[in-house]
Amino acid sequence: MNDFSAQEFIQDFLEEAAEHLNSAGRNLLELERSLSGGDAPVESVVARIGLVNELFRSFHTLKGLSGMVGLAPAEQLSHAMEALLRAIQHMEIEITPQVIDRLLHSTQVLEMIVAALRDPDVGAPSIDADLAALASLLPGRQNQQQAGRASAAPAQAEDGAAPSGAAGVEVIPAGAGPEIDPLAGYPEISTHLEPVDRQRLLAALAAGRWLSLAIFSPTPDKATRGENVNAAREQLSAAGELIKAVPLIQDASIRFAFLVAAAQPLDPAAFLAMEWQELESQPAPAVPLPEEVPPAQFVVDAVEEGRSGAGPVTSGLGTVVRVDLERLDEIMRLVSDLVVTRYQLVELLPHLEGAPADRRDDMAQVASRMERHLRRLRQAVVRARLVPLSEVFSHMPLAVRDLARASGKELRLVMVGQETELDKVLVERLLDPLLHLARNAIAHGIEPPETRLAAGKSRQGTLTLRGLPAGDQIQVSVSDDGSGVDFKQVAAQAVDLGFLDPARIRPGAAPLTREEALSLLCQPGFSTRNEADLGAGRGVGMDVVLKMVTAFGGSLDMDTQLGIGTTFTLRLPVTLTIVDALIVRCGAERYAVPRSSVDRVIEIDPAEIVHTSGGQLYPFGQGSLSLLHLSDAFHLPQTKPAHFWYGLVSSEGERQTVLVVHQLLGMREVVVRAMRDPLVAQPGISGATEMGDGSVILILDLPAIFQFLKNNSSRG
Amino acid sequence: MPEPYIVFKVAGSSYGVRSTQVQQVGMIENVTFVPNAPAFIEGIVYLRGQVVPVISLRRRFGLEKIPYDLQSRLVVTSLENRVVGLAVDSAREFITLTEAQIQPLPENLAALPIEYLEGVVSLNGRLILLIDLAQLLKYEKEELLAIHAPAEPSEGSKE
Numbered sequence: 001m002n003d004f005s006a007q008e009f010i011q012d013f014l015e016e017a018a019e020h021l022n023s024a025g026r027n028l029l030e031l032e033r034s035l036s037g038g039d040a041p042v043e044s045v046v047a048r049i050g051l052v053n054e055l056f057r058s059f060h061t062l063k064g065l066s067g068m069v070g071l072a073p074a075e076q077l078s079h080a081m082e083a084l085l086r087a088i089q090h091m092e093i094e095i096t097p098q099v100i101d102r103l104l105h106s107t108q109v110l111e112m113i114v115a116a117l118r119d120p121d122v123g124a125p126s127i128d129a130d131l132a133a134l135a136s137l138l139p140g141r142q143n144q145q146q147a148g149r150a151s152a153a154p155a156q157a158e159d160g161a162a163p164s165g166a167a168g169v170e171v172i173p174a175g176a177g178p179e180i181d182p183l184a185g186y187p188e189i190s191t192h193l194e195p196v197d198r199q200r201l202l203a204a205l206a207a208g209r210w211l212s213l214a215i216f217s218p219t220p221d222k223a224t225r226g227e228n229v230n231a232a233r234e235q236l237s238a239a240g241e242l243i244k245a246v247p248l249i250q251d252a253s254i255r256f257a258f259l260v261a262a263a264q265p266l267d268p269a270a271f272l273a274m275e276w277q278e279l280e281s282q283p284a285p286a287v288p289l290p291e292e293v294p295p296a297q298f299v300v301d302a303v304e305e306g307r308s309g310a311g312p313v314t315s316g317l318g319t320v321v322r323v324d325l326e327r328l329d330e331i332m333r334l335v336s337d338l339v340v341t342r343y344q345l346v347e348l349l350p351h352l353e354g355a356p357a358d359r360r361d362d363m364a365q366v367a368s369r370m371e372r373h374l375r376r377l378r379q380a381v382v383r384a385r386l387v388p389l390s391e392v393f394s395h396m397p398l399a400v401r402d403l404a405r406a407s408g409k410e411l412r413l414v415m416v417g418q419e420t421e422l423d424k425v426l427v428e429r430l431l432d433p434l435l436h437l438a439r440n441a442i443a444h445g446i447e448p449p450e451t452r453l454a455a456g457k458s459r460q461g462t463l464t465l466r467g468l469p470a471g472d473q474i475q476v477s478v479s480d481d482g483s484g485v486d487f488k489q490v491a492a493q494a495v496d497l498g499f500l501d502p503a504r505i506r507p508g509a510a511p512l513t514r515e516e517a518l519s520l521l522c523q524p525g526f527s528t529r530n531e532a533d534l535g536a537g538r539g540v541g542m543d544v545v546l547k548m549v550t551a552f553g554g555s556l557d558m559d560t561q562l563g564i565g566t567t568f569t570l571r572l573p574v575t576l577t578i579v580d581a582l583i584v585r586c587g588a589e590r591y592a593v594p595r596s597s598v599d600r601v602i603e604i605d606p607a608e609i610v611h612t613s614g615g616q617l618y619p620f621g622q623g624s625l626s627l628l629h630l631s632d633a634f635h636l637p638q639t640k641p642a643h644f645w646y647g648l649v650s651s652e653g654e655r656q657t658v659l660v661v662h663q664l665l666g667m668r669e670v671v672v673r674a675m676r677d678p679l680v681a682q683p684g685i686s687g688a689t690e691m692g693d694g695s696v697i698l699i700l701d702l703p704a705i706f707q708f709l710k711n712n713s714s715r716g
Numbered sequence: 717m718p719e720p721y722i723v724f725k726v727a728g729s730s731y732g733v734r735s736t737q738v739q740q741v742g743m744i745e746n747v748t749f750v751p752n753a754p755a756f757i758e759g760i761v762y763l764r765g766q767v768v769p770v771i772s773l774r775r776r777f778g779l780e781k782i783p784y785d786l787q788s789r790l791v792v793t794s795l796e797n798r799v800v801g802l803a804v805d806s807a808r809e810f811i812t813l814t815e816a817q818i819q820p821l822p823e824n825l826a827a828l829p830i831e832y833l834e835g836v837v838s839l840n841g842r843l844i845l846l847i848d849l850a851q852l853l854k855y856e857k858e859e860l861l862a863i864h865a866p867a868e869p870s871e872g873s874k875e
Contacts, residue, residue: 350720368740589749634751673767677798678855679757680750680769688748688760688767696748696762 010117013069015322017062017114024058024107025398027051032100048095055103056085062110074113077127080134081106090248092139092188099137104398106130139187182211182279189213189257192246197259200243204261209240211279212266215248217255227272229256235271236260328385335378342370385425389467389476390418392430396465399435403442410449410460411442417467417596420579422474426572430476433548436541437478437568438463445482445566455563457481468596469579469672470571470686470701479567485521485560487512494520518558522546545570581670581689581699584646585663587636590697592670592689597650597702604645604660618647618658625658628709630700633684650702657706672699684708718814723844724791724807726773729828731804732811732837733847739792739799741807744770744784754855758803761790768792770801776852777829793849800853811844813837818846 031051059082066074081103087093109130116124182205183190193201204211216232233256236242240262248255259279260266268276346367352360393415404411446452446461453459464479491511494500499520505511512520520526524543549556549570560566581592582601602620609627610617616627627647631638647658670689675681675698686701720735740763747759747770756775761768770790774781782805789807793800818835834848 636751673762675750675760675767677767677769677800679771679800679853680753680760680767682752684752685750688762690762695746696760696767698748698750698760 010069013065013071014114014118016065017074020058020062020065021107021111021114022394024055025104026394027055027058028100028104028107029397029401031055031095032097032104035095035097035100052085052088052095056082056089059085069117071113071117073124073127074110077106077110077113077130080131084134084137087139090188091191093137094187094191102130102133102137106134108398183259186213186257186277188248189244189246189259193244197244200241201259201261204241204243209261209263210265212260212262213277213279214258214260214266214268214271215255215275215277216258216272217253217275222273232256232272232274233258239266239270323384328381332378332381335374335381338374338377342367342374345370382423385423386421387424387427388418389420389422389427389474391424392427392434393418393465393467395431396434396438400438400442400463403439407442408448409442409446411446412460412462414462414464415466416464417579417594420467420469420474420596422572429548430570430572433545433570434465434476434478436545438465440541441478441480441482441566445480445484447483466596469594469699473571475569475571477567477569479565481565484562484564484566485517485558486562487517490517490520493526494523497523497526499523499526514558514560518556521558522556579670579672580667582648582667583665583697584630584648584661585665586630586634586661587638589634589636590665590691591630591661592697592699593648593702594686594699595667598648600649601664602647602649602658604647604658605643606645623656625656627658627660628706629660630705631660631662632712633705633709648702650706657710659702659705659709670699718812720810720812721844721846722791722807723809723811724789724802724804726777726804727779730842730844731847732813732844733791733793733849735810737793737795737849739794741789741791744788744790744803761801763792763799763801766799768799768801770803771852772803774803774805776832793853795849795853798853802852811839
């Protein structure tokens with residue numbers, strides 16, 4: 001294999017591996033969330049099976065891929081993870097937070113190994129610790145991960161309790177204390193026991209009976225002799241009490257384990273050929289309860305349209321083609337060249353004076369058609385570069401989780417507007433700034449749980465990532481409901497560091513303006529805390545954020561309130577923005593409202609509206625909502641409704657105010673076209689979109705409309 | 717140097733605009749109403765990947781608006797990054813003019829929108845008024861702000 005194709009091979013591997021690791025990370029977090037949530041049992045079990053299967057496939061594939069590029073550590077680690085997941089699939093081990101933790105950790109190690117392959121300067125971590133940890137979780141090993149159950153001590157010399165001459169009998173000696181589970185070494189059996197089975201088990205033990213485990217492995221040979229599982233079952237039932245029969249599936253073969261209690265030890269010779277295990281038959285006072293599992297400190301609330309939150313995430317390799325950005329750039333250049341060539345043609349047209357008029361008309365038409373085609377081609381290429389924000393948001397839960405754990409804070413991550421699309425280049429460059437902002441928010445914004453409680457806040461802080469289209473820009477914001485930025489502190493620190501002349505500080509409550517504070521925070525080297533504090537000070541990394549935003553011709557904003565929280569908003573210009581939008585009708589006009597700006601839609605019965613001097617109120621739940629009419633903002637006639645209207649509740653700001661529209665027409669993906677010309681541009685309208693049938697509708701900026709109507713609320 | 721012009725008609729008068737400033741000429745269709753816009757704005761159309769505001773020249777010239785018919789045309793002009801469409805009664809001619817042919821505006825052109833003109837041409841006994849596009853597309857910031865201003869409840873809020 002020559003160098004060139006080896007390089008391409010590795011490139012392919014890097015991309016595929018990244019995809020699989022990404023989706024595996026997401027699935028693991030989903031799995032973790034399903035353990036801590038209050039899901040209905042049936043759905044969560046089904047969902048969990050799906051997630052586990054998906055994870056198994058991911059690591060199985062990663063094992064194969066790693067083998068192909070000769071990346072042995074990745075291959076070995078993937079193999080170990082695959083084995084653990086298989087054990088979970090076969091219900092040989094339980095899914096516990098510790099198991100998920102271990103899998104998450106190993107996923108990250110794999111990511112680092114892949115990163116090291118991409119960038120030789122980065123060292124690859126050792127996999128030994130992970131291999132050992134994963135191995136220890138496998139069934140049949142010591143140190144069972146089932147929290148709270150006493151681990152079975154290594155098998156020691158028996159003390160005569162077992163029948164002699166029985167092949168393959170393993171006696172489990174009396175454990176250290178009173179809490180012994182006879183099935184401690186057999187989690188695969190244990191998990192199959194229903195409460196009623198456990199009762200019988202305990203009753204049998206209390207009555208001083210012998211417990212045995214007989215495992216029957218069916219084979220074609222045995223079948224011809226009439227030795228089948230039913231025969232085994234009959235024999236055992238006759239000899240004692242058959243407490244439970246459990247099918248064990250391993251490597252595409254099936255075995256049957258029978259849990260039997262009898263008055264005296266059973267002689268294996270009296271039965272069909274089976275594996276026998278004597279179980280600890282000392283009276284066990286009680287089956288110990290599993291240890292209290294601490295509630296997950298971290299919950300991800302990915303607010304996404306269409307995802308129930310309980311399904312696996314596939315790598316989506318089926319309908320997607322990965323294209324090198326460079327190739328797209330080249331296509332773009334070719335299209336631009338074509339555009340220039342077409343202009344050259346157009347320039348020549350007037351010089352064809354000698355040709356008949358209709359010929360010239362024809363040529364003009366062809367030139368015009370070419371321009372249409374070229375424009376569409378250009379748009380198609382631009383569109384090909386678009387990816388949803390979820391591509392960068394999806395990295396956040398894992399990072400935020402780690403940051404939260406390390407800082408000892410309790411945190412809830414909410415992500416909104418992930419379907420908003422933007423240019424791939426932008427998406428790739430967004431991750432770093434977002435991580436910086438998240439790190440700052442967690443390290444310095446969100447307070448420790450006790451502090452929050454003392455301040456009357458909830459224990460859990462909330463970190464919100466939001467993507468919102470804004471004309472031909474996209475707005476990405478990182479908000480926390482933490483302690484806010486203290487401008488006095490910022491000013492003091494700035495003076496200390498020599499960034500600020502003390503004379504410039506304003507006396508009183510606002511020593512700095514928002515812009516001044518933000519500008520100081522973005523100075524390289526600025527920090528309001530010691531580095532001894534985990535991670536970054538509020539300032540560290542802010543210069544990175546500002547640099548990225550400026551490089552793309554965008555802007556950075558900060559909104560903060562002491563004690564309430566902080567929001568950093570990045571505004572980035574993009575060529576095209578595509579969002580999901582609700583299509584509504586107001587009067588005779590249709591409008592599009594970005595899905596991410598709407599929290600909820602409620603039905604409004606006009607008969608129930610209460611008209612007061614202060615405006616219109618609508619009884620809802622325990623209280624009432626105030627109504628604002630879109631028709632007022634746009635001076636449209638208020639039509640008489642058929643039965644009811646619809647109220648849109650904004651996802652920003654207060655939820656007590658509702659915007660009334662006349663009809664909901666549906667939801668669809670819209671391409672946001674900017675409306676920049678001053679003759680038509682206005683707050684409240686963030687762009688326009690074509691509906692595909694030639695018509696164009698306006699896209700509303702909901703927060704701005706609310707603002708406008710509130711300010712004008714003396715009418716109405 | 718002869719320059720090509722596109723000639724269109726509004727309320728019986730002929731107007732010329734430099735070809736180089738015209739992106740395309742087409743039918744007037746799918747105009748979407750834009751609220752809170754100046755009275756001479758018909759709305760927007762979507763052309764070649766762009767949102768284009770449409771100015772009714774009749775309104776702009778202070779004339780009465782009439783319904784569009786098969787002759788009506790949208791003259792899409794482009795000037796310094798702005799693309800704006802002009803709704804006119806008809807647009808059929810394509811002429812070439814030299815500098816020498818262009819004459820300054822006469823003083824007594826009553827009832828004509830002189831603020832938007834930069835010259836006249838007499839061609840075969842016909843007077844063609846040449847459009848100053850920059851003036852035509854100009855907007856008064858104060859005018860627009862008054863329409864959009866959120867602060868005071870405006871008496872002119874209902875159209």
